[in-house]
Amino acid sequence: MTNATVASEYSAEVNHVPIEHRFNPYSDNGGTVLGIAGEDFAVLAGDTRQVEGYSIHSRYQPKVFNVGDDIIMTANGFAADGAALIDRFKNQLKWYKFDHGGKKLSIQSAARYIQHLLYGKRFFPYYVYTIIAGLDENGKGAVYSYDPVGSYEREQCRAGGAAASLIMPFLDNQVNFKNQFEPGTDGKQKKELRYLSLDEVLELVKDAFSSATERHIYVGDGLEILIVTKDGVRTEYYPLKRD
């Protein structure tokens, strides 16, 4: 290791410092994800592009997974951490079943457990924005979202990753009816909240991703949507622009 002498007036100070060419353990692999909860369903969608810098490394590398027990999960950001986190969760879910006679893991327990997985690496974080979706104990759609160190909350909808800032305001307006008012009330009466149907949600998701694809270089190639209903998990795929 090379040490450089740093000029100082007083020798009592530490006077040799290593010249650092530090290895950066993180990278940004782009992509964006989106989860929406409905009355009796939940969807989690992600584009299938994986990038590094200006290179598109893969046009089809799925990042939303059915991790078992009708829970779907994605961890978007640094791809290696995302894969590691999901692997760890799947593994722990397997052990939970071994230890508890095949008991089903509820979505809120899964959510709390993922907080611990993330916070456990508080000082060397998984560089990912995590979202899980499924049905709660009453059969209502549930979406939980996290920051990289494990702060989490249950929400009606959440966008994560590269184009989160493009999609989230659109969702606020279209899912939670923010800034929408009843016609003819002169902006006095807010539009009343209601659950969206699955078809409405899928249209929103497709619009969100095709718009994000237009405006963000890290988004594109394909859209994979995982849908949880009482009948289980199913997957839909739609092509996106590849430019």
Added chain:
Amino acid sequence: MNHDPFHWGRPSQETYGGYNYNIANASNHQQESQLDNFPKVHSQQPIITGTSVVSLKFKHGIIMAADNLGSYGSLLRFNNLERLIKVGSQTVVGISGDISDLQQIERILHELEIEQEIYDSDGGHHLRAPHVHEYLSKILYNRRTKMDPLWNAVIVGGFNDDGTPFLKYIDLLGVTYTSSTLATGFGSHLAVPLLRQLIPNDIDYENIEEDEARKVLENCMRVLFYRDARASDKYSLVTIKSESNEGESTPKKLSYNHETELKVEGQSWKFAKDISGYGSKQL
């Protein structure tokens, strides 16, 4: 006079002895010998490097190429390296990046092969490309997490358990991805566009014959030799393919073909005379 800026104006140690720091009660003063006791830093940069590995899928298998050069910075240090490693009977691992780390990976893979294939403790289960890839990705991710990376980008090629071609990438960060066309390093800029011209969508490899794939790959090696200053015109090429006809239900017969000392053919340097400064001459 002592010219070290930290000793200006100090009584010389030879004459007066070292300064006793206890006089000033400077208990937290570090002795100079301790100053090198920094936290352990796994410093790194690649030393001797191998450049791109280029690969693609075709109808019956995969094809992969890498040149035989080991560079020491801009010095062409070794010209006889083999960077395509056979693991088991039907998997190839192509490695770019640091050569000593390559050799470490080679050793690890050899151990894996002994454990899994020679001491066959799992009843006829064979080591295939996805297993090798998973294993390598865990090793590389674990090393990056220890801040002591293996400085490589690796492509694993072979077959899935169901007999379809398998191709997947791993790098020093543990990042992995699949595609029908893969290349590391410079190849991801220069070769991948040529490969994607042949295979625009991932699924299209199913229509590609071996000779088409090979022709494009040879062209990639030529383009890389032209424009990658760390590439050589001597390379190795591995083709792994299943020999069975379509519709056959019997286990497919696999062939693993490793060609060495191939030359980049059909070079034309006519374009070189037009190059001046930092690009082709503007007319």
